[in-house]
Amino acid sequence: MRSYAIREGETRPMLLIAPGWIQTELGGAEARYTLEESAPKLVDLVLAQEGRPGLRYQDRDGRTVAW
Secondary structure (H helix, E strand, O other): OHHHHHHHOOOOEEEEEEOOOEOOOOOOOOOOEOHHHHHHHHHHHHHOOOOOOEEEEEEOOOOEOOO
16 A cells, blocks of 8 residues: 555545454454444544545554554
């Protein structure tokens, strides 16, 4: 993704999200977060990138994740 961002010139918002362990078919019933509580947070995170060009890697709470 970092290579892609460099090729694209980082002129638009690009976001990688570490959403946490979500109760889905893949995550299973023991996962920490429900889909219902996670979806709005993730949508808000994506919408907050509007007008902020460049690549970011963030967790579900908007904190930067170390590469």
